[in-house]
Amino acid sequence: MDRRAFLTAAAAAGLAQVVTPEQVFARAAASQPAWSLAVADVAGDIPRQPLRRIHGRPPAGLAGTLYRNGPARFRRPGGDATHWFDGDGLVRAFRIGEQGASLEARFVDTFKRRQDTAAGAVITPGFGTLGSDRAVIGSADDTNAANTALLPIGGELLALWEAGSPYAVDPRTLETRGLKTFSPDLAHMPFLAHPRIEPNGRVWNLGLAGRRAIVWTLEPSGAVERTALIDLPRASYMHDFTATDRHLILVLQPLIQDRMTLPFVDALSWRPEEGTQVLVLDKDDLSKRRLYDLPAFFCFHLGDAWSEADGTLRFDACLDSTPQFAVHGARDLLVGKAGRNGVSLAMIALHPDGRAELNRTPLTAEFPRADPRRAGLARSKTIINTVRTEGRPLLRGVGVSDWRTGKADLFDYGPDQCAEELLFVARPGDDSELGGWLIGTSLNLKARATELHVFDAAHVADGPLCSWRAEVGLPVGFHGAWMGG
Numbered sequence: 087m088d089r090r091a092f093l094t095a096a097a098a099a100g101l102a103q104v105v106t107p108e109q110v111f112a113r114a115a116a117s118q119p120a121w122s123l124a125v126a127d128v129a130g131d132i133p134r135q136p137l138r139r140i141h142g143r144p145p146a147g148l149a150g151t152l153y154r155n156g157p158a159r160f161r162r163p164g165g166d167a168t169h170w171f172d173g174d175g176l177v178r179a180f181r182i183g184e185q186g187a188s189l190e191a192r193f194v195d196t197f198k199r200r201q202d203t204a205a206g207a208v209i210t211p212g213f214g215t216l217g218s219d220r221a222v223i224g225s226a227d228d229t230n231a232a233n234t235a236l237l238p239i240g241g242e243l244l245a246l247w248e249a250g251s252p253y254a255v256d257p258r259t260l261e262t263r264g265l266k267t268f269s270p271d272l273a274h275m276p277f278l279a280h281p282r283i284e285p286n287g288r289v290w291n292l293g294l295a296g297r298r299a300i301v302w303t304l305e306p307s308g309a310v311e312r313t314a315l316i317d318l319p320r321a322s323y324m325h326d327f328t329a330t331d332r333h334l335i336l337v338l339q340p341l342i343q344d345r346m347t348l349p350f351v352d353a354l355s356w357r358p359e360e361g362t363q364v365l366v367l368d369k370d371d372l373s374k375r376r377l378y379d380l381p382a383f384f385c386f387h388l389g390d391a392w393s394e395a396d397g398t399l400r401f402d403a404c405l406d407s408t409p410q411f412a413v414h415g416a417r418d419l420l421v422g423k424a425g426r427n428g429v430s431l432a433m434i435a436l437h438p439d440g441r442a443e444l445n446r447t448p449l450t451a452e453f454p455r456a457d458p459r460r461a462g463l464a465r466s467k468t469i470i471n472t473v474r475t476e477g478r479p480l481l482r483g484v485g486v487s488d489w490r491t492g493k494a495d496l497f498d499y500g501p502d503q504c505a506e507e508l509l510f511v512a513r514p515g516d517d518s519e520l521g522g523w524l525i526g527t528s529l530n531l532k533a534r535a536t537e538l539h540v541f542d543a544a545h546v547a548d549g550p551l552c553s554w555r556a557e558v559g560l561p562v563g564f565h566g567a568w569m570g571g
């Protein structure tokens with residue numbers, strides 16, 4: 087007699103208060119809020135499947151792949167990840183072509199994932215997960231979840247995290263090729279998840295180690311053009327930085343690493359009395375630097391920066407008043423608790439006379455993106471996720487905010503949806519700012535399915551031009567990249 091038959095027979099005989107494993111799982115699922123699908127586990131890779139078109143028609147001339155990354159496995163029988171940022175990275179490919187659209191997804195084959203799989207428990211320490219002393223850790227590469235963003239370069243997709251080297255992934259098969267070592271002397275050097283890409287394809291990035299940073303410059307081919315080590319005024323937590331065509335801009339928020347402990351987030355102290363500093367470096371001479379002061383704020387993400395005729399530097403940012411979400415909220419998510427997240431759009435100006443100015447708006451905003459053809463150059467529009475739902479985490483709308491008019495062109499997917507990042511894709515032959523489409527995904531909690539949407543970038547409020555639905559509902563991810571063709 088197998089176990090299920092035994093349990094069923096025992097229950098039928100009234101021998102005990104026996105419940106089957108299926109009943110246990112069903113009860114556990116019923117006690118979870120509907121949005122918990124956004125942080126659910128994916129058991130394994132998702133073979134290629136067609137997407138079903140549920141609305142509209144794809145615009146003529148749109149062909150390519152939206153690659154997205156995000157954590158998708160948090161729980162193991164012997165112990166779970168305890169922070170949203172510590173799930174295993176799952177690379178998704180949403181392909182759009184004449185034959186329709188399709189989805190496939192594959193986990194990045196990281197050392198961390200192998201180690202945790204072998205242990206049957208999440209033993210590798212992470213951003214907010216303590217891990218176990220059973221874990222083997224030789225360098226930051228061994229804790230890399232490769233779950234945050236993707237950089238297509240040199241015929242590869244680089245799966246990025248905050249510390250350690252990128253992982254190289256085959257853009258066609260999504261197979262992991264291995265850790266990306268740019269050169270032997272740069273092995274294990276950190277490479278942040280938010281590189282800045284000039285319109286000509288040159289890539290700038292940082293890697294952080296306390297008050298030291300490596301500045302990476304990559305050629306459009308992916309080869310290293312230059313690296314430099316710099317000192318920072320403080321060891322701020324920095325998820326992102328920004329750049330104009332001539333400057334690197336580092337926002338040094340008062341969330342400061344002041345001790346060595348695990349997990350990493352527990353080594354950070356929030357010191358709002360020390361304010362926020364902004365360090366500006368000259369791309370051509372990193373020793374030329376200026377430092378500005380702003381009131382304290384917390385942020386993950388910045389928009390592309392630009393300089394104005396009078397020398398003022400400007401960039402937008404998605405700010406919160408405290409790091410509550412990074413420290414606590416992203417832990418609460420994994421246990422079904424919806425924490426507070428007060429992130430909103432702001433504009434920062436750094437004036438030539440040394441004054442810095444912060445203008446907050448009331449517009450809820452995360453995942454700021456812009457027209458990549460204008461990276462580092464003057465622009466007026468910011469692509470965002472927006473619209474909060476009371477009592478539920480994660481945003482449910484998307485849109486474009488226009489700094490020139492002060493207006494926002496927004497679309498609300500509705501209370502059953504979790505919005506994900508939108509990317510801009512240029513319409514062939516149209517070089518106006520946001521002359522093209524916005525492409526992004528959402529998680530439909532009611533249909534328990536991931537959806538892919540294309541908007542006209544100039545008319546977001548009209549809703550998607552075309553939407554497709556997958557057969558699976560993948561957890562909400564972070565950042566993506568578009569590859570045309």
Ligand SMILES: [Fe+2]
Nearest residue numbers: 325386564565
């Ligand atoms: Fe990010």
